[in-house]
Amino acid sequence: MKTNEKTSDSNVLIIGGGPAGSALGCYLSKAGIKNTIFEAANHPRAHVGESMVMSSVRVFDEIGFLPILEREGFPRKYGASWHPPVTKGQADISFDEFPQEGITQQYTYHVDRQKLDLLLLKHAESLGSRVYQGVQVSEVLFDEKNFTRGVRLRIADQEIEVPSRMVVDATGRQTLLGKQLRVKKNDPIFDQFAVHAWFKNVERGKEPSTDYIHIYFLPVERGWAWQIPIDHEITSMGIVAEKEVFKKGRMAPGEYFQKYVDSNPDLQHAMRNAERINDFKLEGDYSYKMDTFAGNGFVLIGDAARFVDPIFSSGVSVALYSAKYSSERIQYAFEHNDFSEAALKPYEKKLRSGTEIWYEFIRLYYKLLPLFTKFIESKEHRIEILRLLQGEVFDRSEVPVLDAMRKYIKVVEETPNHAFASMLTDIPIS
Numbered sequence: 052m053k054t055n056e057k058t059s060d061s062n063v064l065i066i067g068g069g070p071a072g073s074a075l076g077c078y079l080s081k082a083g084i085k086n087t088i089f090e091a092a093n094h095p096r097a098h099v100g101e102s103m104v105m106s107s108v109r110v111f112d113e114i115g116f117l118p119i120l121e122r123e124g125f126p127r128k129y130g131a132s133w134h135p136p137v138t139k140g141q142a143d144i145s146f147d148e149f150p151q152e153g154i155t156q157q158y159t160y161h162v163d164r165q166k167l168d169l170l171l172l173k174h175a176e177s178l179g180s181r182v183y184q185g186v187q188v189s190e191v192l193f194d195e196k197n198f199t200r201g202v203r204l205r206i207a208d209q210e211i212e213v214p215s216r217m218v219v220d221a222t223g224r225q226t227l228l229g230k231q232l233r234v235k236k237n238d239p240i241f242d243q244f245a246v247h248a249w250f251k252n253v254e255r256g257k258e259p260s261t262d263y264i265h266i267y268f269l270p271v272e273r274g275w276a277w278q279i280p281i282d283h284e285i286t287s288m289g290i291v292a293e294k295e296v297f298k299k300g301r302m303a304p305g306e307y308f309q310k311y312v313d314s315n316p317d318l319q320h321a322m323r324n325a326e327r328i329n330d331f332k333l334e335g336d337y338s339y340k341m342d343t344f345a346g347n348g349f350v351l352i353g354d355a356a357r358f359v360d361p362i363f364s365s366g367v368s369v370a371l372y373s374a375k376y377s378s379e380r381i382q383y384a385f386e387h388n389d390f391s392e393a394a395l396k397p398y399e400k401k402l403r404s405g406t407e408i409w410y411e412f413i414r415l416y417y418k419l420l421p422l423f424t425k426f427i428e429s430k431e432h433r434i435e436i437l438r439l440l441q442g443e444v445f446d447r448s449e450v451p452v453l454d455a456m457r458k459y460i461k462v463v464e465e466t467p468n469h470a471f472a473s474m475l476t477d478i479p480i481s
């Protein structure tokens with residue numbers, strides 16, 4: 052980029068070209084709103100988060116990306132399996148049990164994120180987004196009335212200002228604007244930590260669950276492991292537990308990883324011939340929310356707005372829906388020439404209510420792990436649990452299964468000799 056004249060006719064500057072930023076670029080271009088995406092990295096770049104929930108399919112369909120997912124042969128994900136902590140066995144769900152409105156296929160996808168994110172960014176470009184990679188935005192600029200007026204970025208050792216009508220923070224866990232505005236709040240309960248890598252020769256389990264996501268409960272508080280197929284050969288494996296568990300263990304990542312692989316019989320079996328093909332990566336400090344997702348001339352989308360624990364693979368779906376819902380309000384803002392916080396706030400309300408449902412589900416899940424398996428296996432609650440697991444959290448005024456979980460937990464708390472009593476954790480629930 053030589054000067055800022057190329058971008059100055061863009062109405063919306065999107066900072067970050069991950070799934071949230073690229074999907075928003077697609078929606079805006081389809082609505083005829085000129086937009087530019089600044090991405091700090093040069094894609095393909097590695098990224099954690101490789102398994103998607105069903106609701107993502109709806110957004111991919113709307114932005115015309117499904118044929119690309121099919122053409123590229125990303126592994127199809129038809130369901131999910133959960134394995135208990137100290138005994139063998141698994142509880143499965145299959146997505147075809149609960150057809151979702153507007154989704155005509157019975158599977159979603161596992162993805163190599165470097166490949167997915169590059170394709171999605173290219174797709175946004177093909178629909179009309181201007182895309183600049185290797186461009187790091189350092190600051191969002193505000194005018195004297197406290198409306199955004201553009202961004203400052205660094206390019207080839209030069210700082211330049213790029214003006215625009217609206218700015219979108221899609222910087223993921225970098226949370227550029229959240230930090231700048233000091234509206235970021237770390238989660239008071241969750242402080243999880245992940246150690247992960249890719250492996251060959253993982254035994255992926257019995258049919259039909261070989262291409263499901265497999266979650267292994269670990270015999271340590273809030274501990275679990277993921278198994279996600281990346282292609283027919285490679286499998287992503289990750290160990291997640293409280294950061295304290297990792298710190299107290301004082302082990303090298305590989306040693307720590309192996310310790311917890313050996314702690315679960317099914318996981319140990321799956322990994323018995325596994326061969327690691329890349330370095331272990333560590334991820335921590337990742338649960339937080341912003342006090343605000345929308346203000347005068349700006350919105351925050353995807354991880355830049357809110358991050359909930361990844362146990363249910365919700366992240367990319369939230370990123371995609373935040374793009375969809377924010378694009379609706381951005382269109383409204385252009386149609387009414389009103390870029391005020393009030394005009395954009397309905398987006399925040401919608402996204403916040405959906406992410407709060409995810410959060411509550413996750414919190415109740417960690418409060419009493421066996422309850423989740425019990426509900427999945429119960430005729431009464433299975434479909435409602437499945438609905439949540441598929442990412443149907445938006446536009447819902449009530450979620451009765453969460454009340455049922457709360458009631459059940461209360462009974463266990465009040466019954467000292469209940470079979471699950473010793474498995475209650477100290478997580479506060481409302």
Ligand SMILES: Cc1cc2nc3c(=O)[nH]c(=O)nc-3n(C[C@H](O)[C@H](O)[C@H](O)COP(=O)(O)OP(=O)(O)OC[C@H]3O[C@@H](n4cnc5c(N)ncnc54)[C@H](O)[C@@H]3O)c2cc1C
Binds near residue numbers: 070092
């Ligand atoms: C341990 C772990 C496991 C996970 N597992 C899953 C899973 O299985 N399934 C799932 O759906 N989700 C999972 N997630 C969550 C998932 O990774 C995220 O929710 C998802 O990537 C969010 O997309 P995004 O576009 O908001 O952010 P990102 O994908 O992080 O994209 C943000 C982009 O912004 C760019 N950027 C940052 N700062 C700047 C700047 N200043 N200027 C320009 N560009 C910038 C970055 O380079 C990046 O490309 C997991 C997360 C963790 C931590």
